[in-house]
Amino acid sequence: xxxxxxxxxxxxxxxxxxxxxxxxxxxxxxxxxxxxxxxxxxxxxxxxxxxxxxxxxxxxxxxxxxxxxxxxxxxxxxxxxxxxxxxxxxxxxxxxxxxxxxxxxxxx
Amino acid sequence: xxxxxxxxxxxxxxxxxxxxxxxxxxxxxxxxxxxxxxxxxxxxxxxxxxxxxxxxxxxxxxxxxxxxxxxxxxxxxxxxxxxxxxxxxxxxxxxxxxxxxxxxxxxxxxxxxxxxxxxxxxxxxxxxxxxxxxxxxxxxxxxxxxxxxxxxxxxxxxxxxxxxxxxxxxxxxxxxxxxxxxxxxxxxxxxxxxxxxxxxxxxxxxxxxxxxxxxxxxxxxxxxxxxxxxxxxxxxxxxxxxxxxxxxxxxxxxxxxxxxxxxxxxxxxxxxxxxxxxxxxxxxxxxxxxxx
Ligand SMILES: Cc1ncc(C[n+]2csc(CCOP(=O)(O)OP(=O)(O)O)c2C)c(N)n1
Ligand code: SF4
Ligand code: SF4
Ligand code: SF4
Numbered sequence: 001x002x003x004x005x006x007x008x009x010x011x012x013x014x015x016x017x018x019x020x021x022x023x024x025x026x027x028x029x030x031x032x033x034x035x036x037x038x039x040x041x042x043x044x045x046x047x048x049x050x051x052x053x054x055x056x057x058x059x060x061x062x063x064x065x066x067x068x069x070x071x072x073x074x075x076x077x078x079x080x081x082x083x084x085x086x087x088x089x090x091x092x093x094x095x096x097x098x099x100x101x102x103x104x105x106x107x108x
Numbered sequence: 109x110x111x112x113x114x115x116x117x118x119x120x121x122x123x124x125x126x127x128x129x130x131x132x133x134x135x136x137x138x139x140x141x142x143x144x145x146x147x148x149x150x151x152x153x154x155x156x157x158x159x160x161x162x163x164x165x166x167x168x169x170x171x172x173x174x175x176x177x178x179x180x181x182x183x184x185x186x187x188x189x190x191x192x193x194x195x196x197x198x199x200x201x202x203x204x205x206x207x208x209x210x211x212x213x214x215x216x217x218x219x220x221x222x223x224x225x226x227x228x229x230x231x232x233x234x235x236x237x238x239x240x241x242x243x244x245x246x247x248x249x250x251x252x253x254x255x256x257x258x259x260x261x262x263x264x265x266x267x268x269x270x271x272x273x274x275x276x277x278x279x280x281x282x283x284x285x286x287x288x289x290x291x292x293x294x295x296x297x298x299x300x301x302x303x304x305x306x307x308x309x310x311x312x313x314x315x316x317x318x319x320x321x322x323x324x325x326x327x328x329x330x331x332x333x334x335x336x337x338x339x340x341x342x343x344x345x346x347x348x349x350x351x352x353x354x355x356x357x358x359x360x361x362x363x364x365x366x367x368x369x370x371x372x373x374x375x376x377x378x379x380x381x382x383x384x385x386x387x388x389x390x391x392x393x394x395x396x397x398x399x400x
Contacts, residue, residue, distance in 0.1 A: 080144075
C-alpha cells in the first residue's frame with residue numbers, strides 16, 4: 001500500500017458519513033489502521049469496529065449510535081492516522097442542515 | 109450552506125500534512141501519529157505565520173515527523189537535531205524552531221546537545237516522544253528504558269537507571285518543562301500552544317506507545333492497552349518538583365507543567381555581552397541590530 005486508491009490525497013473525502021443534530025463524523029476508512037483509540041476514548045461510546053476490511057487489511061470504525069455523538073472531536077484528536085474527525089453542529093433545526101453529499105459513485 | 113459543507117469536507121489537520129506521503133510508516137497503535145495530530149491542531153489554534161515555523165527531527169521513528177509535516181523541515185543525522193536547529197535559530201532569529209524527535213535521538217546520542225542548548229537557553233521548542241526504547245532499530249535499551257524492562261539488548265531486564273527527563277531539562281536550564289502522554293490529547297495540544305509562544309528552551313516529554321517493540325517484548329498488549337495504562341496511572345501534578353518525576357516500569361506517571369520561568373535567551377546574552385565589550389563596533393548577531 002503506497003497510496004490511497006480512491007480518495008484524492010488531502011481531499012478528506014469522507015468514505016462514511018452520518019449526520020445528526022449534534023455532531024458529524026467523517027471516517028476515511030482507507031487510511032485507518034484499526035488501533036481502536038477512537039472507539040475506546042469516545043465519551044458516549046458511539047463508535048465500533050465495522051466488519052468490513054479496508055485495503056490495508058484493517059476494520060475501520062463506524063458510527064453505531066449517530067444520535068449519541070456530541071461532535072466533541074476527541075476521536076479526531078486521538079487518531080494516529082488522521083483517518084477520523086468530527087464537527088459539532090450547534091442547535092440546528094433538521095431542515096436547515098446542509099444536504100448530505102451524493103453517495104460514492106452516484107451521478108452528480 | 110454549501111460553504112458549510114465545504115468547510116467540513118476536509119480534516120482540519122490535513123493542511124499541515126504532506127498528504128501524498130500517507131498512509132505513514134508508523135505501526136498500528138503507535139502513538140507518534142497522535143502527537144502529530146495534536147501538534148497540527150496546536151498550529152491551527154496558534155495562528156502563526158507558517159512560513160516562519162520550522163520543524164527539525166533527528167533519526168528514528170519519531171524522526172519521521174519532519175517528513176510528514178507540510179512545513180519547512182529538516183531531517184538531520186542521528187542526535188544532531190538540536191545543533192542544526194540552533195544554527196537555524198541564530199541565523200534566522202525570527203523563525204519559530206521546533207525540534208521533534210525521539211528519546212534515543214534527543215537524550216541518547218544527542219544528550220550533550222540537549223543539556224547545552226538548555227543551559228544556553230537557545231529559543232527552541234523541543235518535543236521528545238518517549239516510547240522507552242529505540243524503535244526504529246529494533247527495540248534496544250534506551251536512556252529512558254525503565255529498570256527491569258525487557259529490550260533486545262537487555263534480555264534479562266534493564267539494569268541501568270533511566271533519565272528523569274523533566275529533571276534533566278530543568279536542571280540544565282529549560283524555561284518551560286511539561287510531560288504528557290499520547291492519551292492526554294487536549295492537554296498536550298494546549299502545552300504545544302504554550303511552548304510555541306514561550307521564548308527560550310521549552311521541553312515537552314510525551315510518553316507514547318510502541319506496541320511493535322517495547323510492548324510486545326514486555327507483553328504489555330497493543331497500543332490501546334498502553335493508552336489505557338497512561339489513562340489509569342497518570343496523575344496531574346502541575347508544578348511538582350521535577351526530582352519527584354522519575355518513572356518506573358508500568359508504575360504511576362506524574363504529568364503536567366512543571367516549570368514555566370523566564371531567563372535571558374542565548375541570543376539576548378550574546379548580543380548584550382558583545383555590545384558591552386565591543387560597543388559601537390558591534391553590529392548585532394544575525395541581523396539583530398543592538399544599536400540603531
Ligand atoms: C550515527 C548513528 N548511530 C546509530 C544509528 C541507528 N539508529 C537509528 S534510529 C536509532 C534510535 C532511535 O531511537 P529514538 O530516538 O528513541 O526513536 P524511535 O525510533 O523510538 O522513535 C538508532 C540508534 C544511526 N542512524 N546513526
Ligand atoms: S465526536 Fe466525540 S462523541 Fe462523536 S464519535 Fe467522535 S469522540 Fe465520539
Ligand atoms: S483512531 Fe484512527 S486509525 Fe485508530 S481505529 Fe480509529 S480511525 Fe482507525
Ligand atoms: S516501531 Fe514502535 S515507535 Fe516505531 S512506528 Fe512502530 S510502534 Fe511506533
